[in-house]
Amino acid sequence: MPTSSSYKFLFNSHHPQIADPIPAPQMLLTLLLCPMAVLGANLLLVSMDQGRSHATSFAPFMHRLQRDNHSVSLYFNTYKPEIDFGMKNELIDLSGVATSPFEAGSAFFAVVWRLEYSFVHQSRSCKTVLEKRRSEFARLAGGNWDLVFADSLFAVCGYGIARLNRRPHVMIHSSDVEAAQSTAKAFHRNYGILPPNFMSYAYAWQDPSFFLDRLKSATDWFGSVVVTNVLSDQFMRHALSPVVRDFSFPEFLRTSTFTFTDMPELLYPPAPRTNDYFSYGSYCKQGGALLKEFEDFVSDPKSRGTIVVAFGTLVPWYAAPADKLMAFVETINNLTEYRVVWSYNGNTVKVREHVMLSKWIPQNELLLHNKTVLFVSHGGLKSVKEAACSGTPSLFMPMFAEQMRNAWLAKNKGYAEILNKFELSHDYLEKNIRKVLNNPEYQDRGRILKEEILDRPLSSLDHATFIMNRSQLSYYTEFGRFADSTLYTFVHSFTIVRVGYSDVLDK
Incomplete structure (x- = not known):
């Protein structure tokens, strides 16, 4: 067991005036008396319509939070029976009052097989919820939630629930942070030198050493910000107007407490990141025996x-x-x-x-x-x-x-x-x-x-859970505490006439 001189070296080697050596028995007793358990919080995860894909991306993190005594409930609108996600079910069933946009022959499947992506926001389902399932919506909006995890894409009624509940909300991304969301929070992404979020099938992006690639990335970033903050915002504002008359998606993003993403950072080139952003995606699921x-x-x-x-x-x-x-x-x-x-x-x-x-x-x-x-x-x-x-x-x-x-x-x-x-x-x-x-x-x-x-000293899910537990402190629940796009604009995303980036991406 380390001696008191060991602790003196650890604590006082550079600044002897900070503390006197602590005897080992006294330190052990102090550690044993410290509270070890985390107070359980009541958490709500809101996701996109028929959001099995996104919910299963979020599930490993949510299940890890449950191990720390947190209660996690899941809400999204559904048009057919869903699987058990291992969370408390708060799904709103629209099967009897609306036609599913995900059925065969729908415009969605035409996009999947015949067209390039189309992210026209599914705000209509939220409007249906407010017209046909208002009592269920009101129950969730008035719930005793400590924190709301909001899917970054298409969870329109979920955003309304978070606003009406007046509790801190956290943005959670099933993939990488989208351009508008990243800009609203002044994250580290320089979209002028990264591959576009929504690449064209006809355009083979190469690397930021090419002017046309930087131009394409900057254009994609600017277009995504405009579409999200102007066009999509209007759809959401209209859908939520019966219950939230001043909803603004850019403001909802800006005032979020924290941001989590499932994107493994190893897939991207090295980059700095801000204190209110964390990627928990660098984990691997264990495999069992094959059937x-x-x-x-x-x-x-x-x-x-x-x-x-x-x-x-x-x-x-x-x-x-x-x-x-x-x-x-x-x-x-x-x-x-x-x-x-x-x-x-x-x-x-x-x-x-x-x-x-x-x-x-x-x-x-x-x-x-x-x-x-x-x-x-x-x-x-x-x-x-x-x-x-x-x-x-x-x-x-x-x-x-x-x-x-x-x-x-x-x-x-x-x-x-x-x-x-x-x-x-x-x-x-x-x-x-x-x-x-x-x-x-x-x-x-x-x-x-x-x-x-796999070469990590600490599981990314454990690290994310530590951050979430810490985020319950008032230090992390002050809206707008960190810099936002008003204070820090992505001017460098427009610096497309630059050279010397041939080694930015790790090939």
Whole structure:
């Protein structure tokens, strides 16, 4: 056990006048008498409509908070039964009073398969809630919440609940911090030298050493700020006007207490960050044993490895154009030397015996399996992270939203390639699959990134929980305590005529 002289060295080596040496028994008694438990808080997480994807991104952090005696409730609007998220269910069911925007044939699925991203805000559902489910909304708005976690995208009624409840609110992002949100809080992001949040499928961003790339990034940043702070703000203001007559989304962002994001910082180049921002995304889920039917299938000794195909819950194969679907079917049927596990929710298709179709697959366990050699997915952040955590070479075909940016970050790290959904054909798909399978460098770079993610002295979820516990102090609940865009403007985002950035991105 350390002696009192050890403590004297630790506390007084540079400033002997600060403290006298503390005897070891007295220090031990002091530590034992200190309160060790955290007072449990009543927390509300508000997310986007039918927000399974976002809620599952937030769930690991929420579950870690529950381990510290906090109570976490989840609210979003739903049009069909949902899974158990491991939180108290406060979902508002709109299935009997409104048509789901996520059903087959909707404009949303046209965006997924045929168009580039479109983030027209789903404020109509909030208006429906206030017209048809006002009592449920009022109950949540009047709840005894200590803190509200607000999804940064599309949680319109959730923002109204936070405003009416008059408790501190925290912004939480299922991916990286969006341009408008980052600017409102004067975060560290210099969007002039980073890949755009919403990359065009037709424009291959390279790196900030090129003038046109810096111009594209600055334009994307400026456009995102204008669209969010002006157009989207008007939709939200109108939807919430019956209950919040002066709602302003830019002000809601500015007055947030803290910001958490699920984006692993390792995917980005090094950058400074402010005190009211933290990324908890650098964690990896543990994998268990594969279910017997999957284990038996992938363990075929004649197989050269397993290819996992999964495109998430918001990419329905039953809504896929026939030519896109057949490009996948024909290509997968040709890969006879491999075993293919395809998470498939579409109409009946004819596949060969080396292919397994299933509406649900144990994706994380399959990616961690030693036979898996390739992951084909859409580039959602959870998929990008699971591929990185397993070191699995990947092919990402972005479908909408920020997935193109996610895929580009993975490609920049060297373990993935990108497919363009507009160019999808049988020959194009098979050529790119075999390109990754036949080049061991993708696996080597994936392994290196996996080791970097796991090499942490403290779990990012534990660190985030410590910050959240600390944020209950009055020091962190003063609105506008930190600098905002009024005091600190992203002028450097316009400094696009600059050189010397060729080494900014870690390739």
